[in-house]
Amino acid sequence: MVLTPGITQPKNAIRIIRGTSKTYLLSVTDEEGERVDLNGARIIFSVKRSLDDEHTLVQKDSQKGTAQVEILTPTKAGQANIYLVPSDTNTLDVRDYVFDVWVILSSGKRYAVIPPSVLEVEAGVTVITT
Secondary structure, eight states: OEEOOBSSOOOOEEEEETTOOEEEEEEOBOTTSOBOOOTTOEEEEEEESSTTOOSOSEEEEGGGOTTTEEEOSHHHHOEEEEEEOHHHHTTSOSEEEEEEEEEEOTTSOEEEEEEEEEEEEEOOSSOOOO
16 A cells, blocks of 8 residues: 655555554655655654544654655655554454654654544454464
């Protein structure tokens, strides 16, 4: 799945089977459709039960290593990979959650490039415990 949000983007939805690995390609563009320079940027992906919930269930942050969020080719490419691993979802209930993605540019400007949207966690047939 490719997420292609702009600085102003309609809502997106993500479906994932609980306990699977998934890589999402985030392409960030400005209002004119030009890719945003992510050199020195920070990208944060967060999941909660609801907008009112204070507790974050899953959070991926490009400042916490490339195993979470990896900015691919920063200069003018505007792309990053967001990595979900089995431990991110294997304890979550089968239901809809909310997520968003923020980009903080090196200039300090902050953008919710994906506003609060639905993350649907589905049950799988096979359950892998180890």
